[in-house]
Amino acid sequence: xxxxxxxxxxxxxxxxxxxxxxxxxxxxxxxxxxxxxxxxxxxxxxxxxxxxxxxxxxxxxxxxxxxxxxxxxxxxxxxxxxxxxxxxxxxxxxxxxxxxxxxxxxxxxxxxxxxxxxxxxxxxxxxxxxxxxxxxxxxxxxxxxxxxxxxxxxxxxxxxxxxxxxxxxxxxxxxxxxxxxxxxxxxxxxxxxxxxx
Amino acid sequence: xxxxxxxxxxxxxxxxxxxxxxxxxxxxxxxxxxxxxxxxxxxxxxxxxxxxxxxxxxxxxxxxxxxxxxxxxxxxxxxxxxxxxxxxxxxxxxxxxxxxxxxxxxxxxxxxxxxxxxxxxxxxxxxxxxxxxxxxxxxxxxxxxxxxxxxxxxxxxxxxxxxxxxxxxxxxxxxxxxxxxxxxxxxxxxxxxxxxxxxxxxxxxxxxxxxxxxxxxxxxxxxxxxxxxxxxxxxxxxxxxxxxxxxxxxxxxxxxxxxxxxxxxxxxxxxxxxxxxxxxxxxxxxxxxxxxxxxxxxxxxxxxxxxxxxxxxxxxxxxxxxxxxxxxxxxxxxxxxxxxxxxxxxxxxxxxxxxxxxxxxxxxxxxxxxxxxxxxxxxxxxxxxxxxxxxxxxxxxxxxxxxxxxxxxxxxxxxxxxxxx
Numbered sequence: 001x002x003x004x005x006x007x008x009x010x011x012x013x014x015x016x017x018x019x020x021x022x023x024x025x026x027x028x029x030x031x032x033x034x035x036x037x038x039x040x041x042x043x044x045x046x047x048x049x050x051x052x053x054x055x056x057x058x059x060x061x062x063x064x065x066x067x068x069x070x071x072x073x074x075x076x077x078x079x080x081x082x083x084x085x086x087x088x089x090x091x092x093x094x095x096x097x098x099x100x101x102x103x104x105x106x107x108x109x110x111x112x113x114x115x116x117x118x119x120x121x122x123x124x125x126x127x128x129x130x131x132x133x134x135x136x137x138x139x140x141x142x143x144x145x146x147x148x149x150x151x152x153x154x155x156x157x158x159x160x161x162x163x164x165x166x167x168x169x170x171x172x173x174x175x176x177x178x179x180x181x182x183x184x185x186x187x188x189x190x191x192x193x194x195x196x197x
Numbered sequence: 198x199x200x201x202x203x204x205x206x207x208x209x210x211x212x213x214x215x216x217x218x219x220x221x222x223x224x225x226x227x228x229x230x231x232x233x234x235x236x237x238x239x240x241x242x243x244x245x246x247x248x249x250x251x252x253x254x255x256x257x258x259x260x261x262x263x264x265x266x267x268x269x270x271x272x273x274x275x276x277x278x279x280x281x282x283x284x285x286x287x288x289x290x291x292x293x294x295x296x297x298x299x300x301x302x303x304x305x306x307x308x309x310x311x312x313x314x315x316x317x318x319x320x321x322x323x324x325x326x327x328x329x330x331x332x333x334x335x336x337x338x339x340x341x342x343x344x345x346x347x348x349x350x351x352x353x354x355x356x357x358x359x360x361x362x363x364x365x366x367x368x369x370x371x372x373x374x375x376x377x378x379x380x381x382x383x384x385x386x387x388x389x390x391x392x393x394x395x396x397x398x399x400x401x402x403x404x405x406x407x408x409x410x411x412x413x414x415x416x417x418x419x420x421x422x423x424x425x426x427x428x429x430x431x432x433x434x435x436x437x438x439x440x441x442x443x444x445x446x447x448x449x450x451x452x453x454x455x456x457x458x459x460x461x462x463x464x465x466x467x468x469x470x471x472x473x474x475x476x477x478x479x480x481x482x483x484x485x486x487x488x489x490x491x492x493x494x495x496x497x498x499x500x501x502x503x504x505x506x507x508x509x510x511x512x513x514x515x516x517x518x519x520x521x522x523x524x525x526x527x528x529x530x531x532x533x534x535x536x537x538x539x540x541x542x543x544x545x546x547x548x549x550x551x552x553x554x555x556x557x558x559x560x561x562x563x564x565x566x567x568x569x570x571x572x573x574x575x576x577x578x579x580x581x582x583x584x585x586x587x588x589x590x591x592x593x594x595x596x597x598x599x600x601x602x603x604x605x606x607x608x609x610x611x612x613x614x615x616x617x618x
Contacts, residue, residue: 020464046222117267168216184515
C-alpha cells in the first residue's frame, strides 16, 4: 500500500500541465461523464467489439475486489458461514477462470502476444491465482501457506508492475476528462458528439 | 531526446506511460491497425514504445529487470522504430483515447515521441521542409507575396463580376477591422475559389475584415513535429499580426490542425492566454446565421450530401454541432457517416501525413476506410471544413473511384447565399 501511495504521490507532485487556452466547457461534468457515460460499454469499441473479453474482464475485476475484501475477513478470522463460503468460493472460481481465460488469450493471440511483456503475464497469473486460492481457502482447502505466499508476492509486486493501474485508471480518466471537458467535447451535448449511434 | 522527455514528465504523461495494461482492445479503434492488421500499429504499442524508454531511464527496478519490465535504452533500433510508429503510423486523431479501456492519452504520448525526435533533428525530411518553408517565407508553400496579392486581386475581380457589385472586396492589410481572416496556403496555391467563397460570406454579412499579406497562413506544421521553438515562432507571428493590424477577432480558416494549433495549443506555446477573440470560420458562419447577418436559400441542395469531421476540429476542438446546423439549413438530403462526429474515422491525411511522402502508400491504404464510409452514405457531395482533409479526400476520390464532389463548408454556404439587392 505504501508503494502504491508513493506512486500516486509522485504523479500528483509532478504537477498538472498548464493550459492557457480559453475553456469551451467545464471540467467537473466532464469528469463525471468520464467515470460514467464514457464507460458505457455500448459506446466503447473496446467493449462492444469484444464482448467475451469485456465480460470476462468485468467478472475478473469484480473477483479481484471480492478477493481483496475476503483477504481481510480471512486475516481477521471471521467466519462467513458454510453456504456463503461456498457461494463466494464459486464466484471466485468463476472470476479466476475469467482471469486464466484472459491470460490464455494473451498467450495464443499473435497480436496480443506481440504487444505483451513479461509483466503482463506475471500480473495476470498472480491475480488469477490470488482469486483461486481465496476461493479454495473459503472452501476449506488447507492451503494457508500457498495462499499467504501468493498474497505476499502480490503485495510486493503491486507497486512495481502494471497492477498499478488500480489507481492509475482513475488518474487516466481524470486527465481524459480534463482534456475533453476543457475543449467542450465532454459531456456530449448532442448525438453527433458521440457519433457511433 | 531525454531532455525533452524530462521536460514533459508531468502528471498527464506519467499517468499515460504507466497506466496502459496492454489489453490490446484499442487496436480496432485505430485506422492504421484496421487497414493493415499490422500488430506494430496497435495504439498501445506506441505507448509501450515510449513507456519502455521511460522505464529504462526513470525506473531503476525496471532497468534492472528488462526481461520483465520491457525497459529499453535509446539506440539505433528504438529510434528507427520511434520514427516509423510516431510519425509514420499515427495521425494523432485521438480516436483510440475515448475507446481505450483505461483512457490513456495515447495521442499525447505519440506527440511527445515526435517532440523527442524533432528536437534531435529526426523529423522526416519532407515534413521538416514544410516547416522550414513556413519559417523562412511566412507560409508553408513558400508563395511569394506578389503572387499571393495577384491571386487575391484576381479573386476579387471574379467576385465583383459575379455579385455585380464593385464594393465587394477582399481587403488586404487593413487596420482596425473586426476580423483578421487567415488562409490555408493551399487556397491561394490550388483552390482560390474557396477564398472568394469566404469573401462572399463576409460581404453578405457586412463584415469589416481583412487578410494580411505578411502572415495569412493558418497552418502550423511544427504542431505535427511538435517542435517547441518552431511551433511557438509560427504562433507568435500570427498573434503579432493581429496586434499589428489591431484586429478584434482572429478567424481561423477551414483547417483542422491550424485551428487546433492556434485556438488550443498556441496559448500554451506562448505561455499566456490570447488577448483577443479567436474563432474558427465554422463558428463564425454559424454565428452569422444565428444572428441573421446572412441569409441562405434553404434546402436548395437536392443532391445527397455527407460530412467528414476533421479530427482536430471536432474530437480535439469541440466544433461538432455547428457545421451540422449549417448543412441542415442548406441541404435537403444529409446523410451522416457511421461513425461520425466526435467518434469519426480519420481520413488519413492528418498528423502531417499529407506532407510526408515517405508514407504515401500507407496514407492511401488507411484512407480506404473513409472511402468505404463515404460510399455507404450514397452521397454525391462530401463537405469537410478542412483543406488538409479536402486534399486527402480528393486523392481518395480518385484512388477509390468514389465519383463524389469534395467541398469546404464556406463553398457550400457561398453557393446558397442570398444577397440583398
